[in-house]
Amino acid sequence: WQKMLLLLLISSAFVLPWAGAGEIIGGKVVKRHSRPYMAYLDIKVSNETGTFHSSCGGFLICPDAVLSAAHCVRVEVTVILGAHNKNLREWNQQRIPVSDWVIHHKYSSVGFRNDIVLLKLEKKAKINKNVKLISLPSNDEGVTAGTTCSVAGWGLTSLDGHPSNVLREVELKVQNDRTCKQLFGNYQPESMICVGDGNSAKLTYKGDSGGPLVCNQKAHGIVSHGDKLCIFPEVFTRISYFEPWIQDHLRSWALQELPASPSSQ
Template sequence: MADIRRRMWSVAGLLAAATLSSGLLTTAANASDRDALTAKVPPIVGGQPAKIADHPWVVYLTDTQGNQFCGGTLAKANKIVTAAHCVSGEKPELVQVVAGREDKQTSEGKVAKVTGIWVHPNFQNANSGADVAVLTLDQELQQQPLAVAEKGDTSLYETGKTSTVLGWGATAEGGQASQTLQKAEVPLVSDQECQKAYPQYKSDAMVCAGLPQGGVDSCQGDSGGPLVVENKLIGIVSTGNGCARPNAPGIYTRVATYHDDVQAQLGS
């Protein structure tokens, strides 16, 4: 599998990224990254505005300067589930979580500091699986958490099942980041079809979602955000070949596979 990660810069790298021209990515690997973007780099492709009141558990991650670089899901009052590649190697004090804020230009909601970062021990990169992390916050948030898919939730992963992905990422490949929360509905793709698009696809670690003709997808800046089916977190925005390309569905972390590990971090 080619380098199709959706995260480009580390949190510290956002400062250097600010010197680049708006929306321009400088390397081939960066051009298909889906997460560490400044507010000037694009949201979900083919989506529509979403109300934070309808999705109170969706959050976004920022550096200490307030630059958004990934998404996440509130799974417990003080715990956030996100992608490992969003925070691997980062120091907790350099990451913040913003909850209850639909428009990034406002001061609504709550900004929480991160006191701990757990990255799945099997994580190497977004292409190899185990792309899941849990953040511990310095406070308990008032927003309603989202349930995490369990190993027995096989029906939630049925081919063709409609899923919802949310985020503040790019609205077009190489485009600008959304200032407001976006959502899109995409059908789950069979393991066989995803294997055709990505030969190294791992069905036990990943799940794909998208349309054969493309046009609807998560994109840069959406990494770590939720893929939801029937009010459960079944996937985490992880990787993909560009954004919304034909026959190139988005790849998401298969949350049910890692339920026990995540639950251990969430506690009782």
């Protein structure tokens, strides 16, 4: 079946658009609330034809902060935490509007460079067994080629199927940077991670970008993009490169929330 799926992916690649990544193909349903850091982003989009909703993934790194992909962000975003079935109003879900966000100042939709956004929640999430934070790597902490990591999302389970109502996960292997350098002209090893190969017939795909690449219990990457003519490999944003940028903005938000000093009499 893996060979059949791989042939389907290759033949479909020439007719399907491919920008963002994220739909889980070849994965499995996760145990309910076993990925408590996962966030579902409900994104409201308005244009001349009307208003509709799109979605992305994200992950909770502070009680009031979520990381995702920059290309996901639109005018109005609501974060849903504690979800397993995104189509149900589960009692443990927390729906929190996004009050502010910071897209990296060097983000470019051409080649998806610096594809990272930090979302500030309108109020702090209630941390419990269903909603928890995930740790980030330090600035000098890398992930080596050959490492098996996992990616979760609510996207399609096949190229011609429907989005999954429940959270699914797939295991993907980190590749050598030269694999992506040969395919992506804008690939930057210092800020990107090359992930996935055709031998496993497992991948993320367009529609649910922003989810975390979890390696050794830390979020090392963010689902970013792939190539329309070649399903494998995919490119993830390398979080360790942006760790100083993330911490700077978290500190800035924390300072803004401090009470004002009393006026001197």
